[in-house]
Every structure is written in C-alpha cells, then in structure tokens.
Amino acid sequence: MGKSKLTSKGQITIPKDVRERLGLRPGDEIDFVEDKAGFRVQKRMLASPFKRYRGYLKGLAGRDPDDLVEQMRGS
Numbered sequence: 001m002g003k004s005k006l007t008s009k010g011q012i013t014i015p016k017d018v019r020e021r022l023g024l025r026p027g028d029e030i031d032f033v034e035d036k037a038g039f040r041v042q043k044r045m046l047a048s049p050f051k052r053y054r055g056y057l058k059g060l061a062g063r064d065p066d067d068l069v070e071q072m073r074g075s
Contacts, residue, residue, distance in 0.1 A: 014041075 002015025014024065022043045024030065029044040060068065 002017060004012040006012055031042050031044050033040050
C-alpha cells in the first residue's frame with residue numbers, strides 16, 4: 001500500500017494501487033470510518049434505487065395479471 005501527504009487545503013491523493021483495489025473511479029465517494037484500530041477508507045456503496053419500493057407490490061402475489069390490469073383501468 002502507498003502513502004499520501006495532506007495538502008494545505010486538506011486534500012490527499014489516493015495512491016493508484018489503493019484506487020484500483022477499491023475500484024474507485026473519478027466522481028466516486030469514499031467514507032472514512034473510525035474503529036478501534038483507527039480509521040479505514042472504504043468506497044461508499046449506494047443503496048439500491050429499488051430498495052425504497054420494497055413491499056410496494058406486497059399483496060399482489062398470486063393474483064391474475066389480467067384482473068389487475070382491468071382493475072387499474074377501472075373496468
């Protein structure tokens with residue numbers, strides 16, 4: 001692993017080998033996480049865009065799709 005130096009603006013350059021191992025690309029966000037051993041850097045994992053819809057279709061399982069379409073159309 002490499003090392004970095006903090007600039008007067010509080011910025012660091014993440015060494016290439018670390019960026020590659022973390023799979024970092026320009027624009028990615030990283031988190032600095034404190035634990036008992038100190039700090040660790042990890043790539044921020046974005047939540048699935050579908051997670052907010054979990055349970056949205058609950059109760060529709062096993063129903064006839066044609067009946068559901070007719071119900072939505074108001075037929």
